[in-house]
Amino acid sequence: xxxxxxxxxxxxxxxxxxxxxxxxxxxxxxxxxxxxxxxxxxxxxxxxxxxxxxxxxxxxxxxxxxxxxxxxxxxxxxxxxxxxxxxxxxxxxxxxxxxxxxxxxxxxxxxxxxxxxxx
Numbered sequence: 001x002x003x004x005x006x007x008x009x010x011x012x013x014x015x016x017x018x019x020x021x022x023x024x025x026x027x028x029x030x031x032x033x034x035x036x037x038x039x040x041x042x043x044x045x046x047x048x049x050x051x052x053x054x055x056x057x058x059x060x061x062x063x064x065x066x067x068x069x070x071x072x073x074x075x076x077x078x079x080x081x082x083x084x085x086x087x088x089x090x091x092x093x094x095x096x097x098x099x100x101x102x103x104x105x106x107x108x109x110x111x112x113x114x115x116x117x118x119x
Contacts, residue, residue, distance in 0.1 A: 013057035013103035014041055020101070020111055026051065035084045038077030042101075043085065050096045052082045054117075057103045066102040067114055075118050 018028060026044035033040045042053040054074070056066030070078075078098060086096065100117040104110050 010057055014055045016103060016109055016111060017055045017101040018042055033085060035081045037080035037084055040078060040081050048094050050091060050094050051099050052078060052096065053099045053101055054078060055101045055103060059106050066104060067100045067117065070100055
């Protein structure tokens with residue numbers, strides 16, 4: 001798969017994840033939030049939580065599930081980026097968590113939402 005196709009599929013996976021979250025009652029606060037620490041694909045809120053979501057796409061699970069790519073280093077970057085976001089927006093009245101949305105498939109995409117994927 002070419003680099004351009006990978007970017008296109010990644011964007012498609014993020015769009016699908018955002019649509020899924022909205023349908024599940026989440027409100028999108030931000031997409032593709034960047035800081036000097038890293039990037040978070042989607043930031044949403046529901047009930048009393050701010051949820052930082054990493055979307056991972058894979059055509060298949062030959063090299064493991066998409067969530068396996070969210071290693072310790074990526075988790076640490078997400079945590080620092082989330083703390084930056086929380087401080088920037090002065091969020092004091094909500095809890096927060098980290099979710100992963102796995103998107104798999106070549107043509108027909110399948111989605112799996114992993115709540116509270118890491119701490």
